Amino acid sequence: MTSALTHLECPRCAQGYDAQALHNVCTACGSPLLARYDLDLVRRTLSRDALDARPQTMWRYAELLPLQDVAAAVSLGEAMTPLLRAPRLGAAIGVDDLWVKDESRLPTGTFKARGAAVGVSRARELGVEHVAMPTNGNAGAAWAAYAARAGMRITVAVPRDAPQITVREMAVTGADTIVVDGLISDAGRLIAEGCAEHGWFDASTLREPYRLEGKKTMGLELVEQLGWTLPDVIVYPTGGGVGLIGIAKALQELEELGWIGGRWPRLVAAQASGCAPVVRAWERGERRIAEPWPDAHTVAFGITVPKPLGDELILDALARTAGCAVAVEDGQALDELDRLAALEGLFACPEGAVTVAAARALREQGWIAAGERVVLINTGAGVLYPESVRRRPQ
Ligand SMILES: *Cc1c(COP(=O)(O)O)cnc(C)c1O
Numbered sequence: 001m002t003s004a005l006t007h008l009e010c011p012r013c014a015q016g017y018d019a020q021a022l023h024n025v026c027t028a029c030g031s032p033l034l035a036r037y038d039l040d041l042v043r044r045t046l047s048r049d050a051l052d053a054r055p056q057t058m059w060r061y062a063e064l065l066p067l068q069d070v071a072a073a074v075s076l077g078e079a080m081t082p083l084l085r086a087p088r089l090g091a092a093i094g095v096d097d098l099w100v101k102d103e104s105r106l107p108t109g110t111f112k113a114r115g116a117a118v119g120v121s122r123a124r125e126l127g128v129e130h131v132a133m134p135t136n137g138n139a140g141a142a143w144a145a146y147a148a149r150a151g152m153r154i155t156v157a158v159p160r161d162a163p164q165i166t167v168r169e170m171a172v173t174g175a176d177t178i179v180v181d182g183l184i185s186d187a188g189r190l191i192a193e194g195c196a197e198h199g200w201f202d203a204s205t206l207r208e209p210y211r212l213e214g215k216k217t218m219g220l221e222l223v224e225q226l227g228w229t230l231p232d233v234i235v236y237p238t239g240g241g242v243g244l245i246g247i248a249k250a251l252q253e254l255e256e257l258g259w260i261g262g263r264w265p266r267l268v269a270a271q272a273s274g275c276a277p278v279v280r281a282w283e284r285g286e287r288r289i290a291e292p293w294p295d296a297h298t299v300a301f302g303i304t305v306p307k308p309l310g311d312e313l314i315l316d317a318l319a320r321t322a323g324c325a326v327a328v329e330d331g332q333a334l335d336e337l338d339r340l341a342a343l344e345g346l347f348a349c350p351e352g353a354v355t356v357a358a359a360r361a362l363r364e365q366g367w368i369a370a371g372e373r374v375v376l377i378n379t380g381a382g383v384l385y386p387e388s389v390r391r392r393p394q
């Protein structure tokens with residue numbers, strides 16, 4: 001079980017980088033870098049059956065992860081998350097074969113733990129002592145927890161409006177926490193200055209290449225849980241888009257391994273209408289996001305990203321999979337949050353609820369057909385967002 005990592009590569013200009021040194025984005029063109037693996041080697045040395053016998057954690061995909069020594073991973077016990085059928089919700093929105101991948105069971109209550117576990121583990125392996133990042137809350141909370149576990153210093157900058165529990169989590173796990181009057185983009189500027197001045201390692205979304213590898217395991221896992229078959233549609237609540245890009249990367253690698261065949265699932269970027277830069281660019285047929293979304297605001301705080309750095313990769317994943325991007329109102333998402341809880345017993349985060357509203361809208365438009373297999377990603381736990389619960393005891 002050793003990593004088949006070979007190098008980092010720029011997906012835009014194809015420049016290669018030594019994976020044993022620290023890198024941020026491509027120095028030639030500014031694109032995020034992607035980890036590349038010797039998939040021929042993996043194909044020869046690993047089978048799907050052999051995987052089957054491994055422990056039920058994200059580290060079972062060690063060959064497809066960047067850690068040299070998976071036994072030295074910084075771990076808080078990342079169980080595989082359940083892929084649950086949602087028949088009653090499915091009946092309510094007209095999708096018979098509806099599933100929810102429930103990421104709320106991970107440490108710190110969101111799928112951000114996948115990225116943090118791999119990102120912090122790899123940073124430690126490469127000798128980093130101090131990481132820094134802007135965050136909308138959940139990423140910072142996860143990275144703070146894993147940094148504490150690793151004995152690594154961390155500085156986070158977080159907008160004042162972020163869910164308060166996440167700010168407290170960062171503080172209690174010992175992160176140097178800077179509260180910013182502004183958005184994640186403002187927090188990002190502050191962190192960039194701090195990195196230049198103090199030599200912190202910049203672990204901002206997609207400026208750090210390994211968090212994506214952690215999030216990729218969400219895609220590997222869900223395909224494995226479906227017995228190596230592919231659903232028709234996967235709906236993902238998209239902010240920075242790392243999870244979406246990660247799922248597309250998982251599909252790519254599985255296809256090259258010959259472990260999956262046939263038509264890829266259509267990937268859907270679900271956004272809130274108060275911050276929908278991906279939807280706007282998609283509808284205009286653009287390959288990049290030209291301008292940050294103005295006055296970004298939504299209850300789904302984790303997807304308030306006015307101008308994602310991975311814009312090209314997100315839009316490319318939608319195009320390659322014949323997917324689409326769709327925006328929903330906060331009110332629609334909160335209605336679905338109530339419905340998902342009442343019909344299925346799943347208390348989702350508002351971001352997860354955005355995927356339900358998106359699936360409903362796409363079904364109504366006929367973009368999703370009744371018999372199709374649709375997987376929604378609930379990225380986090382509802383209990384992290386007590387203020388988004390409107391229903392009260394009667
Ligand atoms: C960060 C976050 C998202 C968006 O994640 P990306 O992969 O960066 O698009 C969605 N939901 C929750 C709960 C989050 O914390």
Ligand SMILES: [Zn+2]
Pocket residue numbers: 010011012013014015026027028029030031
């Ligand atoms: Zn490049």
